[in-house]
Amino acid sequence: MSEVLTKIEIITRPIKFEQFKAELAKIGVSGMTVSEVKGTGLQKSYVETYRGRNREMSLHDRMKIEIVVCEVPVQDVVDVARKFLSTGKPGDGKIFIYELANVVNIRTGKEGHDALKNDL
Amino acid sequence: MSEVLTKIEIITRPIKFEQFKAELAKIGVSGMTVSEVKGTGLQKSYVETYRGRNREMSLHDRMKIEIVVCEVPVQDVVDVARKFLSTGKPGDGKIFIYELANVVNIRTGKEGHDALKNDL
Amino acid sequence: MSEVLTKIEIITRPIKFEQFKAELAKIGVSGMTVSEVKGTGLQKSYVETYRGRNREMSLHDRMKIEIVVCEVPVQDVVDVARKFLSTGKPGDGKIFIYELANVVNIRTGKEGHDALKNDL
Amino acid sequence: MQMTDSVFMFLATMMVWLMTPGIALFYGGMVKSKNVLNTAMHSYMPLAVISILWVLIGYSLSFSPGNTLLGGLDWVGLKDVGFAPGPYSETIPHSLFMLFQMTFAVLTVSIIAGGIAERMKFSAFLIFTILWSLFVYAPVAHWVWGGGWLAELGTLDFAGGNVVHISSGVAGLVLAIMLGKRKESGDSAPHNLPLTFLGGSLIWFGWYGFNVGSALTINEVAMNVFVNTAVAAAAGIIGWLIVEYMANKKATLLGAVSGAISGLVAITPACGFVTPASSIIIGVIGGAVCFWGVFFLKNKLGYDDALDAFGLHGIGGTWGGIATGLFATTSVNENGANGLFYGDFNLLWKQLVAIIVTYIFVAVVTYIVAKVINLFVPLRVSEEDESMGLDLTLHGEKAYHESI
Amino acid sequence: MQMTDSVFMFLATMMVWLMTPGIALFYGGMVKSKNVLNTAMHSYMPLAVISILWVLIGYSLSFSPGNTLLGGLDWVGLKDVGFAPGPYSETIPHSLFMLFQMTFAVLTVSIIAGGIAERMKFSAFLIFTILWSLFVYAPVAHWVWGGGWLAELGTLDFAGGNVVHISSGVAGLVLAIMLGKRKESGDSAPHNLPLTFLGGSLIWFGWYGFNVGSALTINEVAMNVFVNTAVAAAAGIIGWLIVEYMANKKATLLGAVSGAISGLVAITPACGFVTPASSIIIGVIGGAVCFWGVFFLKNKLGYDDALDAFGLHGIGGTWGGIATGLFATTSVNENGANGLFYGDFNLLWKQLVAIIVTYIFVAVVTYIVAKVINLFVPLRVSEEDESMGLDLTLHGEKAYHESI
Amino acid sequence: MQMTDSVFMFLATMMVWLMTPGIALFYGGMVKSKNVLNTAMHSYMPLAVISILWVLIGYSLSFSPGNTLLGGLDWVGLKDVGFAPGPYSETIPHSLFMLFQMTFAVLTVSIIAGGIAERMKFSAFLIFTILWSLFVYAPVAHWVWGGGWLAELGTLDFAGGNVVHISSGVAGLVLAIMLGKRKESGDSAPHNLPLTFLGGSLIWFGWYGFNVGSALTINEVAMNVFVNTAVAAAAGIIGWLIVEYMANKKATLLGAVSGAISGLVAITPACGFVTPASSIIIGVIGGAVCFWGVFFLKNKLGYDDALDAFGLHGIGGTWGGIATGLFATTSVNENGANGLFYGDFNLLWKQLVAIIVTYIFVAVVTYIVAKVINLFVPLRVSEEDESMGLDLTLHGEKAYHESI
Ligand SMILES: Nc1ncnc2c1ncn2[C@@H]1O[C@H](COP(=O)(O)OP(=O)(O)O)[C@@H](O)[C@H]1O
Ligand SMILES: Nc1ncnc2c1ncn2[C@@H]1O[C@H](COP(=O)(O)OP(=O)(O)O)[C@@H](O)[C@H]1O
Ligand SMILES: Nc1ncnc2c1ncn2[C@@H]1O[C@H](COP(=O)(O)OP(=O)(O)O)[C@@H](O)[C@H]1O
8 A cells, every 4th residue: 555644733823714624625635633722932922910920921822733634745735724824924833744654434444545535 | 672652643522531541441551641622524514603693613522532552552442442432423533543753751761662651 | 854853742740831941942942832631641530529429530631742853852852851840750741752754834934954943 | 568668679579580690600500511501591591481471471370369279360461560569568569579579480490491401402491481380380389379279278488499499399300300311411510610609609699589588578577587598508508518528528619509509498488487596407407408319319219300400499498398397486477387396296297288289280290291392392402412512503602612 | 868769779870880890791701712801891991980080070061950962060079969869869869879870871881892892902992981981971961861952852761772872882883893893803703601691691680770770769660660671671582582593593592692682772761661561572673673783784784893882782772762752651651751652753753863863973973082092092903912812912911721 | 777777788788798709709710720619619618607607606706795805695696686776776677787797707708718729728728717707807896896995996997997808818918928838829820810800890899788888877978988989999990000000011900800909998997987089099099009019019028828818908908997097087977087187197096006906916816726727737738739729639629621
């Protein structure tokens, strides 16, 4: 099986997810997993103040979007993401790319490439 | 050291975790990490309505369970998960499998295979 | 390109993050992603009680810190983390280490090693 | 007519009014976060539908002279219910008395929602509340307060132990049994206890209006009621927490709030007829038996009274009715009677009759009403809706939204 | 002087007071979690600044005899506003009347915050509230209640449909248009509906003080107001939910709470002049038209009245003013007048004049005030602040903290 | 006896009652989410234990004639405390006065909880509240209100600056020092500010009952108190925010709420003796000095008064006591006295004596009581419990549950 499974992990600021999802659907991405995270990086830190006490905080709200692909070219996903997410300001985020060993579809039991196919 | 370290990442709907954990304990899995995520996939989207305005939402509540194993066979974990989690309906989720380069136990400093052993 | 990209994933109890971040900054780590997770492992479970009904719960609050490095030696990060996080009690947590295939900086479009450089 | 009493009853009415949103918050905090809006809605909608029903017909059926079983239709649509005092108090406007009673009618229905939480169809519950209010609440209220047979018999129910608490508690229990268990009943924990705490505090606050206001004037009896209510609630907390601590080695906040409500339920029928010292005893035992009901009885019998409508209101109300038969004394209120501990067995006997008849009547009619509704609208939601959560599936809303 | 009335008005004042924190919570729950504190602050600050302003000069401008357009300076700094009854009621202390009215002045400003949520600069809004209270609220209050030209004309506005609701609604709308849309307006959902529910419940609770208290004594009119307020709110819920269900096949909790407020807004000007039956109709229609305003009109015209200050208060208040012209009857209140349905077209005409003049006056002055402020402080926050959230950027706080 | 006053005092009592759950919510929102229930419990339990204690013996020790240092045992178990007016007011039932004072006794203890949050053992605090109420609250209340030596001396404390605020603030400080710092004290931020906002609003609401009700009748003094309370709270917000803005360039919501409470604490002893204009000044300074206490003094001295029981109540109460000595005027209340600014130095002197003696007495007895308890139950929880959170470890509950 020559297929390659790849996880694309996008860390960016909170966005209009439904629109982003629609863009990705166009290139064939159907499933993805999203979570709320905090991130620190280039974006400047901010100050919180409670009853006079100041705290400098460098954790910003971020969104992590995980997409596992097999057939869809990784570069396409990266391109769509960059187009949609890039604002040119610090905080736009990073895309991390990993290789997977395998995928299993819990419902069907299918593995690898087939596990990602959306058959009901 | 011929050991292989593997991360098994299960994405599924919110479940009775304590029961699932008990099942996994039987095959020797003791540690795991759980988080709340949202996911989009096959399960149909739903409509939210606020003061008359409708929004179609495709993100469902999901649970991500991460298990790193060394001695315990990956297939066993997959089997237990499928048995417990499969309902046959869209939304059952996926299992993603990765290879790790290393594990370090923060308390003991042990690495690799030994880091996962539960010695107090 | 001989560079190696590595993700270091630290799972530990909730900590004073800003101080930890400062420690890491000293060895050159600038970006990281943090999330709240729950974990089960060696730490003993606790009992919740609602209107007389008891439930044994084994999920503890944990923090997941993800750091992708290229130039910074992995071992340095592990050392700093162990020094800061180790208390000697169950629950200190684990460090998982993965290899990445690539990194893309959304703003600049740069890849790999360069994507992690903090140029504005 | 006395203006002072009108101001007092306006205040008391407002305080009882606040109990209904209080119940919605109290219950809302105890369910899963995917069901909080639905649960709140169940307790909130009576403010809309039962209020309108009350002015249209409910008040007349409950309070207008009729026969000993049910009121008549003389006051339908508030006919003759105006500023002039009515038969229930010479010192306040009739319309004010009607509004005070409206808040009771609304509240009673909203308590039931505790038994059916997280699995009943919203439309079915809505229809149920209307029919139940007509076929159960109106007659029972008439029996006790409208000059019906229980009043004639001489049972004592100062602020509504039978009418409000036993009736709603039993109705909640019957529905809970008919609906069956929630799929995740074993696994559920309150999603937001501060909300429950807040709701419980508003309920307690309002209860002072409920009990003291039931005197309809601020006289000696009313002041005694005030003291009794305060100490019984306090004692209820202590009673619950002691037993809880003995059972689980923990004193919980949910237990404290539940104990306060238990003590308040228990003192409700008795508050106008007993001494403060008796009130402390009634409260402590109230807290203890409600814990027993919620913890032991529910487990034993296996029904899923989700938020303990029966456990608190049914059991507490039953104990309160019995306690009135034990502790009542004419030294406190000459319109009352002497209970067993003051040498007279008669009252206890009447109290038991009132309780048993209320149980049977409420259970039977609640069952019939629910069965009839079930012919048209299924009472229970689908499995899928239940696991997705009722907020989203029945109301198209989510209680909480995070940034994503 | 009558002590009973003083107690009554003390109670009513406190009830209205509670509406302002209620608004803060009601609004706070509806915005994104990154803006909840800022939103609450907008509604809370009037308790500080407008209260002080009121005793210094606002009360005098609104209520002291002056001319038909504005009050005078006789009562500046509470001069002559003491324990002795003032001209507005012989039975309560003048200072108590002043405080009762203070809660109205504060509340009105805090309602405006709904239109501007999630994008206005805090400092700009603070300045705005002060100027608006002087240049808009004071004259309009004077016209209607202070013996001004609308009172002379014979328009009816029992508890403040024009003064409170239309004026705040229109001001919110004008500011909303001037500020422009929120960047994420299409995408926003209430971050915490239980908070909104709680706020809405406190608002409703307080509204009884608002309407009934406006009688200034607990007489026949007051009691009729009490009944009307209760049924109109209930009917408002039903009206909203019916239309919502027809449009979306869902009955929402936010809809129910919004419907109650719609019904309450609608009955506010009418409550002292109409029958309970009319109140039900006014409430049902109130709920329905406000849903229409919030859903259809807002979409159609494209302004971003974020939390529907205009949608509920402006539209509901307009309908209430018209409804007063239709349903008022002297059989209920001899100081009132007969509306169209009672054979007299005059009143409706006057009501329309009052509404239209209020709209124009409020819109124009609000616009000018905001434009002037904009010369010194930009009304709108920067894009970056908006996307980071106003809590953090303007106040240096976050509403919620988790363990990390 | 006058029924109007009874209704008024019933209302005032209920308003003060609500302050205690208000404190629980106010404090609960400010701690970490793992400690919210424990914190709320600390402020809630006095409603149970102190209420019972009060009717058993507390009221007698505080208010029955005794000597100048402590009341006697004449009214133990409410003996002779019935419907007939007591010595403190001829126009209301003695039992009503007792209940009004009960809410003060409960509230005072619940304020202390702010100093000890997030690290004290629940059982130890429970025992502490009982002993403290007997050994500290009862005597201090007796000195000031029960005809004790401070009353005889002629100090003025209208609604409880010394009795309630200084005593609870100092007790909180002493315990905070004895317990030591929280492990995460430097790192903590309010987990839920909307909860704190809500609690703060209920507290403010109730404070009107607290201050105005302390007149025991709705007369000229009461009305002046009403105005003063309203403007001082408003001014407190402004005072705090100005200083906060100068220090940090931000005006926070927590600051606004804290400022309101500061203003209210500051006006509490003075409200019945000063003019509205003085009240504004007292409020502004109150907000400013409390910010200074919370921000500067606490940092400087390094104690961990977790939620600023001393910072708000101790410092605000101290300023209020002094301010009474400065601004009091007999033109407002002939039973009062003239302060320094009205030409008489005497009062200020007496106020200082009262404050200093209260500080010393409260500090010493609090210390002894806590030390004695520590012999049997350790005051502080274990390190592990502290880091796991007290909700789970002491009460077996978690405030919030998500789906997993
Ligand atoms: N080296 C890293 N490892 C893990 N996460 C990172 C790393 N660098 C950045 N991130 C994540 O990406 C987010 C955006 O990065 P940031 O540097 O602020 O933006 P940009 O690089 O676009 O200017 C951060 O908040 C953090 O969550
Ligand atoms: N390609 C993917 N990449 C990342 N996550 C995915 C992917 N496909 C599915 N998921 C996750 O798995 C969850 C379940 O997938 P879904 O397609 O709904 O179920 P099923 O495949 O069992 O019908 C999704 O909600 C999403 O969180
Ligand atoms: N095998 C594993 N797979 C995934 N996560 C793990 C694993 N073992 C431990 N963890 C995570 O690390 C946390 C700390 O582990 P624990 O065993 O309690 O501590 P320690 O090993 O330091 O005694 C756990 O709560 C869990 O989140």
